[in-house]
Amino acid sequence: MIDLNTIWFILIAVLIIGYSILDGFDLGVGIIHLFTKDEHEKRININAIGPVWDGNEVWLLTAGGALFAAFPVVYATVFSAFYLALMILLTALILRAVSFEFRGKIVSDTYKKIWDYAFGIGSLLIALLLSVAYGNILKGIPINESRIYSGSFFSLLNPYALIIGLTGVSLFIMHGAIYMTMKSEGAQLQRMIKWATGSWMTFIVLYIIATFFTFFYSGYLFEGMTKNYLFWILFILLLLSLFYIPIGLKSQKYFLSFLSSSITIAAAFGISAVSLYPRLVPSSIDLNFSLTAYNASSSQYTLNTMLIIALIGMPIVIAYTIFVYRVFKGKVIISKDSY
Amino acid sequence: MDALLLARLQFALTVGFHFIFPPLSIGLAWLLVIIEAIGWKRNDESYIMLGNFFGKILGLIFAMGVATGVVMEFQFGTNWAEYSKFVGDIFGAPLAAEGIFAFFLESTFLGLYIFGRNKVSKGVHWFSILMVAVGATISAFWILVANSWQQTPAGYVIRNGRAELVDFWAAVFNPSTLPRFFHTFTASLISGAFLMMGISAYLIIKNKELEAAKKSFRLALIFGLIVSVLEVFPFGHEHGRQVARTQPEKFAALQGLYTTQSGAPIALFAVPFDNPPELKAPIEIPGLLSWLAFGDINAKIKGINEFPREEIPPLFLTFVSYHNMVLLGMYFIFITALGTYFLWKKKIWDKKKLLKIYIWSIPLPVIACQLGWIAAEVGRQPWIVYKLLKTSEAASITVSAGEILFSIILFGIIYLLLFALFLYVLINKIKHGPEPINPKEATL
Numbered sequence: 001m002i003d004l005n006t007i008w009f010i011l012i013a014v015l016i017i018g019y020s021i022l023d024g025f026d027l028g029v030g031i032i033h034l035f036t037k038d039e040h041e042k043r044i045n046i047n048a049i050g051p052v053w054d055g056n057e058v059w060l061l062t063a064g065g066a067l068f069a070a071f072p073v074v075y076a077t078v079f080s081a082f083y084l085a086l087m088i089l090l091t092a093l094i095l096r097a098v099s100f101e102f103r104g105k106i107v108s109d110t111y112k113k114i115w116d117y118a119f120g121i122g123s124l125l126i127a128l129l130l131s132v133a134y135g136n137i138l139k140g141i142p143i144n145e146s147r148i149y150s151g152s153f154f155s156l157l158n159p160y161a162l163i164i165g166l167t168g169v170s171l172f173i174m175h176g177a178i179y180m181t182m183k184s185e186g187a188q189l190q191r192m193i194k195w196a197t198g199s200w201m202t203f204i205v206l207y208i209i210a211t212f213f214t215f216f217y218s219g220y221l222f223e224g225m226t227k228n229y230l231f232w233i234l235f236i237l238l239l240l241s242l243f244y245i246p247i248g249l250k251s252q253k254y255f256l257s258f259l260s261s262s263i264t265i266a267a268a269f270g271i272s273a274v275s276l277y278p279r280l281v282p283s284s285i286d287l288n289f290s291l292t293a294y295n296a297s298s299s300q301y302t303l304n305t306m307l308i309i310a311l312i313g314m315p316i317v318i319a320y321t322i323f324v325y326r327v328f329k330g331k332v333i334i335s336k337d338s339y
Numbered sequence: 340m341d342a343l344l345l346a347r348l349q350f351a352l353t354v355g356f357h358f359i360f361p362p363l364s365i366g367l368a369w370l371l372v373i374i375e376a377i378g379w380k381r382n383d384e385s386y387i388m389l390g391n392f393f394g395k396i397l398g399l400i401f402a403m404g405v406a407t408g409v410v411m412e413f414q415f416g417t418n419w420a421e422y423s424k425f426v427g428d429i430f431g432a433p434l435a436a437e438g439i440f441a442f443f444l445e446s447t448f449l450g451l452y453i454f455g456r457n458k459v460s461k462g463v464h465w466f467s468i469l470m471v472a473v474g475a476t477i478s479a480f481w482i483l484v485a486n487s488w489q490q491t492p493a494g495y496v497i498r499n500g501r502a503e504l505v506d507f508w509a510a511v512f513n514p515s516t517l518p519r520f521f522h523t524f525t526a527s528l529i530s531g532a533f534l535m536m537g538i539s540a541y542l543i544i545k546n547k548e549l550e551a552a553k554k555s556f557r558l559a560l561i562f563g564l565i566v567s568v569l570e571v572f573p574f575g576h577e578h579g580r581q582v583a584r585t586q587p588e589k590f591a592a593l594q595g596l597y598t599t600q601s602g603a604p605i606a607l608f609a610v611p612f613d614n615p616p617e618l619k620a621p622i623e624i625p626g627l628l629s630w631l632a633f634g635d636i637n638a639k640i641k642g643i644n645e646f647p648r649e650e651i652p653p654l655f656l657t658f659v660s661y662h663n664m665v666l667l668g669m670y671f672i673f674i675t676a677l678g679t680y681f682l683w684k685k686k687i688w689d690k691k692k693l694l695k696i697y698i699w700s701i702p703l704p705v706i707a708c709q710l711g712w713i714a715a716e717v718g719r720q721p722w723i724v725y726k727l728l729k730t731s732e733a734a735s736i737t738v739s740a741g742e743i744l745f746s747i748i749l750f751g752i753i754y755l756l757l758f759a760l761f762l763y764v765l766i767n768k769i770k771h772g773p774e775p776i777n778p779k780e781a782t783l
Contacts, residue, residue: 050450050454051450051451051453051454051455052447052450054402054405054446054447054449054450055443055446055447055450057405057409057446058438058442058443058446058447060409061408061409061412061438061442062435062438062439062442062443064412064413064416064434064438065412065431065434065435065436065437065438066431066435066438067431068415068416068423068427068430068431068434068435069427069431069432069434069435070431070435072423072424072426072427072428072431073424073427075415075416075423075427075431076415076416076420076421076423076424076427076735077420078416079413079415079416079417079420079423080416080417080418080420080735080736080737080738081737082417083417083735083737083738083742083746084742084745084746086413086417087417087742087745087746087749087750090409090410090413091749091750091753093406093409094406094407094409094410094753094757095753097402097405097406097409098402098403098406098757098760100402101398101399101402101403101764102760102764105764105767105768106763106764106767148736148737149737298427298428298431298503298504299428299498299503299504301503301504301505301507302428302429302431302432302503302504305432305504305507306432306435309432309435309436309439309440310435310439313436313439313440313443314439317439317443317444317447320443320444320447320448321443321447324447324448324450324451324455327451327455327458327459328450328454328455328458335457337453337454337456337457338454
């Protein structure tokens with residue numbers, strides 16, 4: 001029988017994966033937007049994610065709320081430790097959120113350009129900061145016996161975390177480009193395929209480098225992995241989905257490519273979560289000081305209550321999310337309701 | 340400046356700024372539910388046009404609410420880590436429930452509502468604005484559950500140095516949840532009504548889409564009158580009675596009752612002083628407070644003098660913000676009743692000055708919301724969780740004053756810019772007015 005703490009460890013991972021898959025492509029599209037020159041193509045970018053980005057971002061909010069509810073000590077320790085990084089992340093989230101609404105409202109090229117940058121750089125910062133933060137979690141952060149963090153903002157910007165950061169960014173760019181293959185046509189579509197293949201290669205190279213570095217920085221993550229069947233399932237899924245992406249793109253099966261890219265994200269994150277378990281935040285001072293699913297959790301009563309809430313709520317959420325995505329499926333057509 | 344004060348300032352700034360938008364979007368969403376229903380059922384072009392017009396305004400306000408709301412979900416952890424550790428077992432649950440039951444609903448269906456008009460059937464389109472309104476309301480509910488638990492904690496025990504949940508429903512429906520929810524929800528409806536009323540009055544004065552503008556004005560005016568009355572009685576009254584019972588020192592501070600007395604008066608006007616507690620130049624109605632709070636003009640009500648000095652809230656701010664909120668509440672009833680009278684007499688459309696007053700009244704309900712919130716939160720001090728945890732023990736230990744100062748400046752600049760742009764874009768949208776629908780599209 002799986003205990004409640006483990007279930008919540010899995011649910012938090014699922015929420016983060018849901019966020020990475022759904023808002024991941026918004027972020028990727030935003031980064032690509034920085035390099036989009038044509039005004040019509042820019043509008044295709046924005047309107048491709050316009051109706052859905054808001055709902056996608058809720059996955060992050062809910063992950064935050066669920067972390068607070070299930071593992072309050074992690075929520076409190078990590079968020080106060082990453083203070084400045086989080087403040088910059090919040091700024092980026094704010095600017096991205098309003099950029100769509102503000103961009104088209106005033107007829108001025110400079111004004112539009114400002115919001116293009118807000119959208120693009122905002123997306124890049126969000127993708128980078130979240131990935132760098134995750135890199136730091138994998139590496140472990142300096143928390144002592146009494147769960148007090150003793151690092152600084154700059155100690156978060158270490159080489160290992162930056163490599164994980166770039167790996168994450170390349171993954172989001174790939175995901176965004178593949179999403180856009182479903183939404184764009186003609187020359188833009190061809191460019192998106194190039195973006196997708198380019199970032200696909202970059203991601204694979206960075207993922208291998210990151211894995212290599214992980215051996216040195218936090219070798220304990222590999223302990224017992226060869227005997228863990230879950231690890232092997234995820235690893236095979238990762239290989240298969242990565243392998244399929246260029247094939248799918250070549251044979252113009254864009255939806256299947258997008259599905260593969262989503263599985264890639266889920267598998268890559270899943271593997272790291274499996275190796276972290278039961279630790280949520282390893283301590284780089286002494287692994288025994290780590291925050292785990294057991295020593296940092298809420299009471300069994302709360303975990304149980306929250307599980308009931310999640311089991312009632314999430315299936316409904318997933319059902320209407322699928323419904324809305326189906327309404328907006330297919331290529332983007334600019335109309336008078338568009339941004 | 341010390342880190343605690345800065346952390347409090349930052350929280351006040353970020354919540355205060357965020358709280359401008361949700362009341363407007365909740366109120367506007369419910370009015371749009373009515374407008375879209377009429378447009379759909381009667382296939383009335385001017386209502387469809389109004390739906391389009393106010394729908395876009397809702398989109399803008401909603402985006403501001405989302406953008407500034409993200410900060411809230413993280414700020415408890417970043418700035419109030421000790422608080423988060425103490426209450427996490429209870430406080431996180433309503434926040435997570437809000438995400439699952441409300442945020443997803445409103446955000447997902449808002450996209451469908453704004454971009455899906457011609458992609459789904461009219462019934463589904465109406466359903467999408469209904470879900471936005473329902474979602475926004477549920478969202479308000481869970482946030483008020485969390486905040487009310489800070490006011491009147493219930494359903495917990497203190498164990499392992501923290502508050503642990505033992506009865507979920509007792510915590511959710513703690514003594515102040517329902518009074519505060521109805522009070523705040525109705526305030527949101529007033530905010531939405533005044534927004535729609537003011538914008539419609541502008542369109543009428545400028546003679547833009549007159550026929551449609553008169554319809555939205557009439558709807559918002561009558562709706563506004565009903566909710567303004569309900570806000571005071573029963574909801575404001577009930578909330579006051581609840582505070583009198585559950586948080587007597589807050590009640591005394593709100594009312595300016597500094598010495599215990601039977602037959603306590605209502606202070607209509609006064610200038611409060613903190614040290615020593617004193618009301619100067621008061622205009623009072625004797626016995627009324629006792630009667631309102633306990634149904635007996637002779638009832639004895641505890642004054643500030645009954646409580647330990649270190650456990651009473653700042654008196655000036657609590658009294659002044661509460662009384663100005665009440666004053667505004669009375670104004671809302673008066674101004675909507677006046678309009679309804681002239682509407683009934685069929686003279687309203689010629690009252691240009693009155694119509695202008697409605698335009699300038701747009702921000703007043705939002706200001707009343709801010710004042711009410713200040714009274715509620717300052718009145719709870721020095722506690723962050725009433726009688727359980729002091730605000731001074733709740734801030735993050737590892738975050739320095741410099742870091743908080745940096746983030747206050749960062750948010751301050753961004754919020755200022757955003758607010759200026761928001762007003763600019765909003766005013767532009769209003770000046771542009773509703774877009775006439777060509778008959779071809781209306782039948783789609």
